[in-house]
Amino acid sequence: MLTNVEHIGIAVRSLTQSNELFQKLLNVAPYKAEAVESENVTTSFFRVNQTKIELLEATDPSSPIAKFIEKKGEGIHHIAFEVDDILAEMERLRNEGFTLLNENPKLGADNKLVCFLHPKGTNGVLIELCQDRG
Ligand SMILES: CC[C@H](C(=O)O)C(=O)SCCNC(=O)CCNC(=O)[C@H](O)C(C)(C)COP(=O)(O)OP(=O)(O)OC[C@H]1O[C@@H](n2cnc3c(N)ncnc32)[C@H](O)[C@@H]1OP(=O)(O)O
Numbered sequence: 001m002l003t004n005v006e007h008i009g010i011a012v013r014s015l016t017q018s019n020e021l022f023q024k025l026l027n028v029a030p031y032k033a034e035a036v037e038s039e040n041v042t043t044s045f046f047r048v049n050q051t052k053i054e055l056l057e058a059t060d061p062s063s064p065i066a067k068f069i070e071k072k073g074e075g076i077h078h079i080a081f082e083v084d085d086i087l088a089e090m091e092r093l094r095n096e097g098f099t100l101l102n103e104n105p106k107l108g109a110d111n112k113l114v115c116f117l118h119p120k121g122t123n124g125v126l127i128e129l130c131q132d133r134g
């Protein structure tokens with residue numbers, strides 16, 4: 001079951017510059033910076049009450065973030081939903097006809113197991129499922 005929006009992912013060219021900008025905007029410092037090598041990204045997380053913002057900078061031209069920025073510029077990249085059982089949710093969504101971008105859950109940032117759905121099947125919005133690894 002999807003329980004809540006876990007984070008909003010925003011593609012940025014420079015974490016240094018965008019950290020400064022979002023700290024001014026949100027009036028709070030990022031609580032974590034974390035590289036996710038499998039995605040060729042470095043992330044920075046902000047929390048405002050229950051809302052989390054994930055800033056993502058590409059660490060390689062092959063990164064999905066680099067391709068996204070090349071094509072669409074900086075901006076909202078994905079919406080992540082918290083799920084209580086990612087395997088059950090992946091099965092349910094597969095059966096509903098959504099295209100899952102990874103066969104099995106993969107390690108995400110902020111101690112999560114994650115799976116992505118192709119935006120072509122979700123009105124052009126990249127959706128990420130996140131289950132806390134405890
Ligand atoms: C996991 C760590 C961290 C976390 O929270 O824990 C993250 O969130 S990492 C985030 C970065 N990783 C990913 O995004 C993985 C999933 N994404 C992918 O597998 C690809 O980006 C994919 C399949 C969505 C697109 O890859 P492709 O090689 O096909 O790139 P194209 O540029 O050819 O795109 C095809 C088509 O999709 C549109 N597109 C691409 N990205 C997005 C997006 N973020 N939102 C909406 N639409 C997107 C792109 O514009 C193309 O559309 P078209 O109409 O054909 O131009």
Ligand SMILES: [Co+2]
Binds near residue numbers: 007054078080
């Ligand atoms: Co994310």
